[in-house]
Amino acid sequence: MMQQIYPVTPHPYSFEINKDFHFAAAHYIAHDDAGKCKHTHGHTYFVNITIAGDELDHTGFLVDFKAVKNLIHKRFDHGLLNDDQAFSDDEPNYFPTTEVIARTIYEVVQAHLNTLANQPACIQVYLRETPTSYCVYRPGKGDKE
Numbered sequence: 001m002m003q004q005i006y007p008v009t010p011h012p013y014s015f016e017i018n019k020d021f022h023f024a025a026a027h028y029i030a031h032d033d034a035g036k037c038k039h040t041h042g043h044t045y046f047v048n049i050t051i052a053g054d055e056l057d058h059t060g061f062l063v064d065f066k067a068v069k070n071l072i073h074k075r076f077d078h079g080l081l082n083d084d085q086a087f088s089d090d091e092p093n094y095f096p097t098t099e100v101i102a103r104t105i106y107e108v109v110q111a112h113l114n115t116l117a118n119q120p121a122c123i124q125v126y127l128r129e130t131p132t133s134y135c136v137y138r139p140g141k142g143d144k145e
């Protein structure tokens with residue numbers, strides 16, 4: 001399936017894991033300037049999530065690959081993204097664009113990682129919306145790493 005080269009981000013951690021998966025979802029961008037994207041349409045989103053850390057848990061995992069996928073896939077697959085509480089039709093910073101969806105995936109994953117004793121960190125989310133369009137989100141100053 002998705003076996004491609006992703007951007008690499010430097011980090012100080014000993015372990016780095018990556019999880020690939022995809023989900024199908026509909027969305028629309030609620031602004032006239034979004035052109036054809038203002039109409040409801042669907043994509044198969046391809047996701048690569050990068051997580052790093054120094055400590056493994058009691059199973060020898062940094063974090064279970066399956067748990068990472070489930071956080072996003074169970075929430076968004078075969079849904080209308082605009083209906084999810086993470087997004088808004090009124091505030092551009094929360095329109096379900098590729099950029100905002102990538103940032104939201106980071107936030108959902110990092111919130112879960114924050115509950116783990118070994119404290120792994122999500123350091124990159126790669127989100128491909130179409131064969132020719134993708135976004136890379138990396139936590140910045142406003143995010144907890």
Ligand SMILES: Nc1nc2c(c(=O)[nH]1)N=C([C@H](O)[C@H](O)COP(=O)(O)OP(=O)(O)OP(=O)(O)O)CN2
Nearest residue numbers: 029034036037043096097098099129130131132133
């Ligand atoms: N910065 C962004 N620009 C656009 C977004 C976005 O999320 N962020 N979204 C869209 C559309 O919703 C669409 O999903 C993608 O548009 P586009 O890449 O133009 O799609 P095409 O398949 O038509 O691309 P071609 O390479 O021209 O075939 C628009 N812009």
Ligand SMILES: [Zn+2]
Nearest residue numbers: 027037041043
């Ligand atoms: Zn779209």
